[in-house]
Amino acid sequence: MIFNIFKKELKDTLRDKRTIMMMIVIPVLIFPVIMNLFVSVSHSFQKEAATKAIKIGVVGTKNDFFSTKLEQLPSFLGKKEILYYSDSSHLAKDLQKDSIQIGLLQQGSTEISKEIFNQLNVNVLYNATELGMKERAEEYIEYIEREEKSKRLDLLQIDEQKITPIKSTYTNIASSKEMIGKLAGGILPYIFIAFGFIGCMYPAIDLFTGEKERGTLETLLTTPVSRLKILIGKMGVVVLSGLLASLSALAGLYLSIEVFQLVEDPELLTVIHSILSPTFILVLFSLSLPLTIFFAGVMIPIAIYAKSFKEAQSIITPLNIVMVLPAMVGFFPGIELNTTTACIPVVNVVLATKDLIAGTVSPGLLILSFGVMLLLAGIAVLISYKRFDNETNVV
Amino acid sequence: MIEIVDLRKEFTLSKQQKKELNTSENIAIAVDGISFKCEPGKVFSLLGPNGAGKTTTLRILSTIFKPTSGSVTIAGIDAVKYPEEARKKIGFLTGSTGLYARLTPNELIEYFASLYGISKKETAQRKEKLYELLDMNDFQNKRIGKLSTGMKQKVSICRTMIHDPEVIIFDEPTSGLDVITAENIITLISDCKKEGKTVIFSSHIMSEVDLLCDDLAIVHKGKLLFNNTMEAFKNEMQTENLTSEFIRIVKENNINEFSI
Numbered sequence: 001m002i003f004n005i006f007k008k009e010l011k012d013t014l015r016d017k018r019t020i021m022m023m024i025v026i027p028v029l030i031f032p033v034i035m036n037l038f039v040s041v042s043h044s045f046q047k048e049a050a051t052k053a054i055k056i057g058v059v060g061t062k063n064d065f066f067s068t069k070l071e072q073l074p075s076f077l078g079k080k081e082i083l084y085y086s087d088s089s090h091l092a093k094d095l096q097k098d099s100i101q102i103g104l105l106q107q108g109s110t111e112i113s114k115e116i117f118n119q120l121n122v123n124v125l126y127n128a129t130e131l132g133m134k135e136r137a138e139e140y141i142e143y144i145e146r147e148e149k150s151k152r153l154d155l156l157q158i159d160e161q162k163i164t165p166i167k168s169t170y171t172n173i174a175s176s177k178e179m180i181g182k183l184a185g186g187i188l189p190y191i192f193i194a195f196g197f198i199g200c201m202y203p204a205i206d207l208f209t210g211e212k213e214r215g216t217l218e219t220l221l222t223t224p225v226s227r228l229k230i231l232i233g234k235m236g237v238v239v240l241s242g243l244l245a246s247l248s249a250l251a252g253l254y255l256s257i258e259v260f261q262l263v264e265d266p267e268l269l270t271v272i273h274s275i276l277s278p279t280f281i282l283v284l285f286s287l288s289l290p291l292t293i294f295f296a297g298v299m300i301p302i303a304i305y306a307k308s309f310k311e312a313q314s315i316i317t318p319l320n321i322v323m324v325l326p327a328m329v330g331f332f333p334g335i336e337l338n339t340t341t342a343c344i345p346v347v348n349v350v351l352a353t354k355d356l357i358a359g360t361v362s363p364g365l366l367i368l369s370f371g372v373m374l375l376l377a378g379i380a381v382l383i384s385y386k387r388f389d390n391e392t393n394v395v
Numbered sequence: 396m397i398e399i400v401d402l403r404k405e406f407t408l409s410k411q412q413k414k415e416l417n418t419s420e421n422i423a424i425a426v427d428g429i430s431f432k433c434e435p436g437k438v439f440s441l442l443g444p445n446g447a448g449k450t451t452t453l454r455i456l457s458t459i460f461k462p463t464s465g466s467v468t469i470a471g472i473d474a475v476k477y478p479e480e481a482r483k484k485i486g487f488l489t490g491s492t493g494l495y496a497r498l499t500p501n502e503l504i505e506y507f508a509s510l511y512g513i514s515k516k517e518t519a520q521r522k523e524k525l526y527e528l529l530d531m532n533d534f535q536n537k538r539i540g541k542l543s544t545g546m547k548q549k550v551s552i553c554r555t556m557i558h559d560p561e562v563i564i565f566d567e568p569t570s571g572l573d574v575i576t577a578e579n580i581i582t583l584i585s586d587c588k589k590e591g592k593t594v595i596f597s598s599h600i601m602s603e604v605d606l607l608c609d610d611l612a613i614v615h616k617g618k619l620l621f622n623n624t625m626e627a628f629k630n631e632m633q634t635e636n637l638t639s640e641f642i643r644i645v646k647e648n649n650i651n652e653f654s655i
Contacts, residue, residue, distance in 0.1 A: 004509045008498075015497040215493030219554070222457045222487040223510040224479045391460050392406065 001225050005233025009207055013237055019202045023241050027195045027248035032255055035262040053079035054136060057091040057100035060084060066106055066120060069144045077139060095125055102126055102137045117152060176271045181358025186330020188253075189284075189353035192246045193327045193346060196288060199245025200238050200295045201316055207234045208303035208388075209312040218395050231388045235296055235381070242292035243285070250281070275357050283356055283366075287349045290373035294345060295323065297380020301387040304394065330354055337361070342368040345376050397433040397456060397562055397593055402426050402465035404451050404617075425451040426462070427617035433595045433610065435561075438588050440608035440625075441597040442641060448617040449597040450489075453566045456595065457487045470561045470593070483511060486560035488580075490570030492551050496540030500531060500550045503539065504557055511558035518557070525553045529579070545576040552583050563587050565596035569603065581607065601637040613644055620648050 013019050058067055061084060070082055083100060085091040091103045103125030122141060126133045153160055161167075174182070211217040220230060254276070256262045263269050299316055306312035323346060329335050330350035337351035348369035355361035387393055404426040413419065426448045433439035443449045454460040455467060458478035467474040467481075474481035495503055501522075508518035526532050529549040534542055539550060555563065565584065569577035584607050587594050598604055604611065604625075611628055613621040621628070621644055632640045 001510065001512075004506065008495075008502075008506045011502070012495055012497050211493075214496075215489070215491045216495060218459060218489065219487065219492055220510075221459050222482055222485060223507065224482040224512070225510050226479060395454065395459060 002229045002233045002236070005225070005230055006236045009203075009234050009237040010240065013203050013206065013241060016202070016206060019206065019241065022202050023199045023245045024248045027199070027245045028252040028255070030191065030195075030249060031252035032260055032262070035256045036260070039262050039264075051079070053081045054102065054133070055081045055083060055100040056137075056140075057083050057085055057094055057103045059086070059088050059091055059103075059105050064106065066104070066122065066144070069147070070104075070140065073140055073143060077143065078136060080140075092125065095127060098127070098130070101130055101133050104137075175359075176267060177274055178358040178360060180268075180271055180275070181354055181356075181360070182333055185354035185357035186328075186332075186350060188357065189350040190324075190327045190330055191249050192284070192288065192353070193291065193349065194324045195245040195249045196242040196292050197295050197320055197323055200242035200292060200299055201320070203238045203241040204296060204299040204303045205306075205309055205312040205316065207237060208300060209306045209309050212304075212394065213308055221394060227389050228385055231300075231385055235293075235300060235384065238296040238300065239289075239292050242295055243288060246288055246292070247285075280356055284353060287352060287370060287373065290370065290377040291346065291349050293377035294373060294380050297377060297384050298323070300380075300384040304384070304387045304390075326350070337365050337369070339365070339368065343372050345373060348372060396435055396468070396470060397439070397595060398466075398468040399432075399452075399456070400430045400466045402429045402452065402455060402467065403463045404448075404455060404460060405463045424617050426455065426614075428465070429612075429614065429617070429619045430465075431612050431619070431622050433562075433593050435593045436588060436591040437593070437609040438584060438607045439593075439595045440604045440611040441595060441614065442604065442611060443597070443614040444645060447615045449614060450566055451617075452614070453564050453595070453597060457485055457564050458482055483558070484561045486555040486558070486563040487566075488551055488555040488564070488568050489566040490568055490572070494539045494547055494550055494554075496538065498539055499536050500539060500542075500553070501535045503550060504553055507554050508557045513558055521557055521559065522553075525556060529553055544572065545579070548572060548576050548579055552579060556583075560592070562593045563595075565594070567597055567599065569598070569600065577603075601641065605637055613641065615645055615648065618648075620644055 056070070058064075058070065060067055062068075062071070062082075067082065067084070070080075073080070083094075085094075088103075088105050091100070091105070094100045095103045105123040105125065107121040107123060124134070124137045124141070126137060128134070150160075153163075172179075208217075211220070221227070257269070257272060263272060298319065302315050302319070303312045306315065326344065326346040327350050329341075329347050330353075335341065335351065337348065337355050341351050342348045342365045352361060352366050352369045356366075403424070405422045405424050408416065408418070408421060408423055412423075413421075416423070429448070429452060431439070441449050441452065451460060455462050456469065456474070458474050458481055461478075462475060469481040470484040472481045472484065498506070504522055504525075505518060508521070513521070526535060529552060531546075531549050531553060534546050539547060542550070563584075565580070568580045568584075572580070581603065584594055584596060588607075588609075596607070608625050610624050611621070612619060623631075628640070629637075634640045634643050
């Protein structure tokens, strides 16, 4: 009987264009669109960076020591155009107007004497809203400084090693997979959870509030089927819709990588392939199942209580933020899955997924997260049943 | 057969409901000690002004609501104790009954037949008979959302009758329908009576009541004001017509808020 209800509700739901949009079309398109946008923007930035010359304003003349060195900088450090100013106020104005991107003010002597080993003071003016300009200036100055320092050491006949007591090298022991998992791994479960919620939303409202509003629920309740069976049949469709939306998002990711080939870096591609293994997807869905039941169990009592589609929508839509917001913790690298976070719904799924991607998941914590979600899903079903069994809510 | 004895239904009022109803009472009594009997092969009419408790009574009969106290027997089954068993015997149709617009009549009828546990073979036989009777063959595979009100009403009737119920409950079945569409319902009630089924229906339209019913009950504010045969009602009439008599009975019981 539950299956008959499930089958009918699924058929009804799949014929609803709104649900199809939220359940399949948008989730499938989201990854290709975002990734395409990201790749296009990043390509255009790279292209712009490669072709666009930044303008550097220098107070002084072309023959100054620093100006000469600046002019001689190798081209691999980026294209540049140097403009000379007689005073700093004009330079500052042009910097404000973005006519130049970096301003260099030489203070004190503009010459460096090899004999007295004097020091040149350079004040770098930049606009912090123009990203990367400070770094570019630092790169130029460091290059010039390194060259001059080397010359001075030669003149002084000093071995650089002797005045450098510690030579440090840094070795990253994290694998690329772990890096991606810990740093960017939060995005995948976030999108997965967000679509899981959105996927549940329309069917939950349509199958409960919608039926009440259209006067079909009363008829259904006069059939010799228990309310629990009706609830489970309907809830099954709500949960399936949420899972389908998540699966569609995953399909979109697959299309982006394998069909549209939006990931060009071969190393990154290898890592992504190793992450998206069948085991990972299976565990991800195992975690998503109780989470989606939990989502459905939160939405259904509201949908049962609401008198109209609009009322249900106006309560559930803001709930989306409350439910999906905890999923954002995945974006912060410092938060780890532990016994406390494993007990927080949504957060536990995100952190467990992140660890799964990174390959550092603890089986104990994974089981605890799953158990907590299962328990909450059970409570949510029970609350839904209590609501559905309340005669004043259903007609 | 339907038999209800000393039926009472109370609803707990929420703060908002108390405010809306302008009352300080914590409960509202929708049905207050009603008893009546509907016999097979007869049409029983439940009359009453708006808010009299007719719909609540019919919802208790159809087991959507549980009574606060009292007993309900449907075709020999205690409907309070065994609601699912009782529902197998009931066909329920209201004027506000909705249908699944995205399904076809065929899909809808088969779905409800499956909920009543009817075999596919029997469903096919009953469907064929009802489609013929209601002239539904031409639109059986069209989406319900695209059907006219009359066609939808036929689908509703077919849905109500697919499991061949012994007891049929109609709650203002012709409400909001035009005369032609309402005719389908009138015919259905007459046919059910001929077939020996137990029929109870609530209505505001006295011409329908006059045409169809054998026994009637008048309720208002949850209380039973009259319960007898139509013949007795007519014999005891102190006014010129049924509508006036209905108004008189209600008014005599010192109740002013009504409309028919």
